[in-house]
Amino acid sequence: MTGENSLLFIILFPLISTIISYLLGRIRESYRDVFNIFSTFIMFIFVSSLYLKVLSEDMRLLVPNIMGTGLYLKLNAFRYIFVWLTTLIWFLVIVYSISYMKSYKDKNRYYVFFMLTYWSTLGVFISEDLLNLFTFFEIMSLTSYPLIIHEEEKSSHEAGDTYIIMAVAGGLVLLMGLFLLYDFTQTLLLGELKIAVSKIGDIKYLIASLILFGFGVKAGAVPLHIWLPKAHPAAPAPASAILSGILLKTGIFGIMITTGYMFPDDFNISSVILVLGFTTMFIGGLLALFQRNIKRTLAYSSMSQMGYILVGIGLMGILGEHKAIAFYGTLYHIINHVIYKVLLFLAAGAVYMCLHRLDINSILGFGKNKNIFKYLFLIGLCGIIGMPGFNGFISKNLLHHALAEALHIYGGIWLTLGEYIFVISSGFTTAYMLKLFVAIFMEGEDKYSKEKYISKTTFIPMVILALLILFIGVNPQFVIKVIEKASISFGIYGEIPIDFYSIENIKSSFVSIGLGVLVYILFIRKHLRVVSDKKITYINTTLSWFSIEKNIYIPLFKFIFRILSFVLKVFDEGLIKLIYLINDNMKKIGNVEIKFENDVDGKLKELLNKKFSLTGYKLSSITYSIYIFGVMLLVILITLMY
Template identity: 50%
Template sequence: MKPTTYLLFILLFPLIGSFIGYTIGKSNEKYRDIFNIVMTAIVFLVTTILYKYVVVQPIEISIPNVMGTGLHLKLDMFRYVFVCLTTMIWFLTTLYSTQYLINHKNRNRYYLFFMLTLASTIGIFISENFLNLFTFFEIMSFTSYALIINDEDDYSHNAGNTYIIMAVTGGLILLMGLFLLYNSTQTLDISELRVKVSILGNIKYLIVTLIIIGFGVKAGMVPLHIWLPKAYPAAPTPATVVLSAVLAKTGIFGIILTIEVIMSGDFIISIIILVIGFLNMFIGGILAMMQRNVKRILAYSSMSQIGYILVGIGLIGILKENRIIAIYGTLYHVINHGIFKALLFMGTGTIYLVLNELSINKIGGFGIDKHLLKILFFIGMLSIIGMPGFNGFTSKTMLHEAIIEAEHMYGGVFFKTCEFVFIISSSFTVAYLLKIFVAVFIDKSNHDIEKVVARISKRALIPMVILSLMSIYIGMSPSVILHVLDKTLKPFGNPNPLAVSLYTFDNIKSSMVIIIIGIAIYMGFIRRVLKKGEGTNWYYVNPTTNWISLEKHIYKPLGKSIIFISSFIFNIIDGAVVNSVTFIGNGIDSISKIEIEQGKSIVRRMRSGFIKLFSSKGNIDKIDIETEKSELINIKKKIEDIGYNMNSLTYSLFIFGIVLIVCLLFLMS
């Protein structure tokens, strides 16, 4: 088959297969599960086959008259990294789902939307036109919403409402940015935008800001992250795996395209993204340490880890000609985060399978005798904290070196502060992962949970074993991924590949210093301040329950204020339009009366003259005196119609705005 056929296949097969699997599942769930596993395995296999074609040259497909501007698909090595990660994680998660969802309801519906989400996610990564990307992006938002609310309880619905509100709002802001982008450049093809955006004025910063906000919602970027700590715990664990390991990368992908491909690494935007990235790292790390629910800890952990990637994106633009180390670190962490976060969430889900509970205060000591689960979770922990020999070490080391490079280039307090925040945030990662591991797998509790007989099948453990082996293999042989990343550089200006030496004494020492600081934070803060009780009668407190809530104390009041202000403004506009039309109408009416009277006088004189001139004919054609009057009335009516249309448009905008905001507030209440 042609490479283009393979590319269309990985997009269309999950789309069509989702409905086939749904139909099969109505009569036989076992066959549906087998079909879904085989389908995702085939998609992953075809993706691996595509490598030999993509490494030679990009694969492109253009289908006119689809979505208005045409359907433009492209797969190059940069996009291939995201597509390959997506199909691999989806295959392993599907295998895991067939065990995890055995006792869950709405399984058939879950798999339908799970596969639709796969198709739309692949569509995002291979779109070469921003309108195509936006369309797939919105489809993914709605299909993933169905995954979050799958359990149909109050908490999942509340989390789903927050998620869809943020997703739709972000989508509308993204669409506004795309409208402005198209209006300014007359194209939405990504390959054409770099040149056309470069000649725009300052409006490009408004456009980019809107687009980044739209993508930033899905990436969990501060302060747009409020859906993340609610949706991750609410969704079934397999859905949480793809939300964290894959779907967050769609936002990252869009931000990379916007800043690096379109804006050519603009320095101002890069600095802003760098600062936001550090805020993500730091705030996410602090909030993760405070939590008691394992899923919520890992949710804030995802927020923090996304910060590393945002920092890398910012450094790419800041380092300019020396940006190669930042490119490697950013894309490497995209891959690593997908692997170790999928592993940790699967381990968490396995605990939930047995206990139906994830609060540390209730599952303490569960894993003391669960040796395989303990080993797998421990590997995931060592990976995410950046222990030498595991995959997290490679990407975090490169990002750390990129920060040091920026410090050498620019000097000053700013980049010294950046390095300090990087170190302390990385230490937070060590602290909150130790909190989970020690509480669940080492500390004895008074719950006697360790005596619970685990009902864990090999089908659930196999994906975790594969991910664990990948973490170790990539960590020990980083050149495997670096060899692939060498071929992803074209969208970044095609800089020369860099020979990276990771396992140096300084890098290992830096990593170990971070780990030691993290252990100190765990011992000094988490165990001494957050942990209460004595012996086996211990529990953790969460001080953040009394902290300010962005959703409750800022976004909801802001939404209500928008309703009031927009109502006031639209009322003024509406009154001005009505008064203007009334004034114009009255003026036309007055003019028409004057001219009609003059017309009548002229007609009378003409009629008298015609009678004298043609009286011998006997029949005189009557002149319609009302003709001129009718024409003037028609003119008046047209002006009034314009006024009514303007008035209707004003009302339509007003009603649409009010209905939208009321619906959002209703969902948020």
């Protein structure tokens, strides 16, 4: 199959499969479930079969007269990593969903939007034109919204409202950036933007800010992260897994192509991303320490892990010609986070399937006698904390080496502070994961031994992900070879000479892990864990802390809403008065006695009067239409805000 046909298959097959899946679901649910597994497996096998071809040459497809400027698709080694991970995770999560979704209602609706999100996500990763990418990006935001509110509880709708407001706001800001970019460069093709942007002057910083804002919302970067800790716990576990594992990476993908393709090695832009990365890393890890809901802990954990990736992207820009190690660490950590975070969310879903609860206070000791489940969770834990022998160890050390390289080149107190934040945040990761592990598998009474246990189809995806964590951790060169090909897109050539399992790297890893153990013992055990009458209770003191959403965003939006309402009211009343004035004058003109020499029977005068009256009527109709449209907008805004 040619490259063009392959791309056409990637973009059309999931969409056609979604339609067939929906129709089968209306006939019989079992038909739909089998078909979804089959179609996602076919897609995964097909993408896997493209591995050698993609490494040797780029695939391109141009379909003119679509979306105005044409549909431009491209698949190279860099994009292939995202596409392959997406097809793998969707297949595994679909298998997992069969058992998980049994007790849910409206399953056909869930699967339709689940598969549409799959299709649009693939579209984001293979789009070569930013307008195409934006279109798929917004479709993805809209199709993932029903997944978040699927349970239709109050908390689900609140999470969905926050998610869709942030998604739409981010999309509008991103679109504004693309408008400016096209206005100054006359192109939105990624391959042409590097040269085009270099000629537009300092306006590029405004454009970069707008585009990075839009992608930053989806990446969960501070202070645009407010949707993330609400959406993940609200959605069913399979949806949470793809939200954290894949959808966050669409934002990261957008930031990487923005900084790497359009603004390569720009020190100012990269410095801002670096600061945002450290901030996101630290705040996400800190807030995760206090959480009691497993999925909410994992949500803040994902936020923190996105901070690591943003730090890597920022280091790529400020290191310039020495950016290879930062690129390898960034892409390696993206791969790692997809694998271990999906495993951990599926594990949380397994707990929920049995108990329909996720608060660790009410599930203490659930996994005491569930050894297979315990080991799977432990593998995910070891992966995320960077334990030697597991996948996270490799990427965290690569990122740490890149940070050390930047500190060696530039020095200064800020990068030194950044290194401390890096180590402390890694300690936070160990502490909050240890908190979950101890609460679920070691503490509490052995009262869940007779609970209904999860099915084998639920275990299979988790086992595959756990094996991947071990394989990638023990065989880092397997991933490094793929990243080496992907690095060519960013002007990086050659291998990185690093002994991954050197004594220094192992020591560095155990320093952060040891720090995390101390945080767990001295802070979590002493201040967040209360024992009363032999009953263990974890407390969350952040519930009374300052909230960006409640203390900044909501008051700000309400203020803007009131100001705009006042301005529009003044404008509306002024417009109505103007229309009435024009209408009255028309009537007066129509009542003026006009004599026409040839208008013997008065028909011409009657015709003019009708025309004047009709004009006044049309103007009044336009006014009322504008008013009704304004009311509709106000109703929508009020619904979203409240």
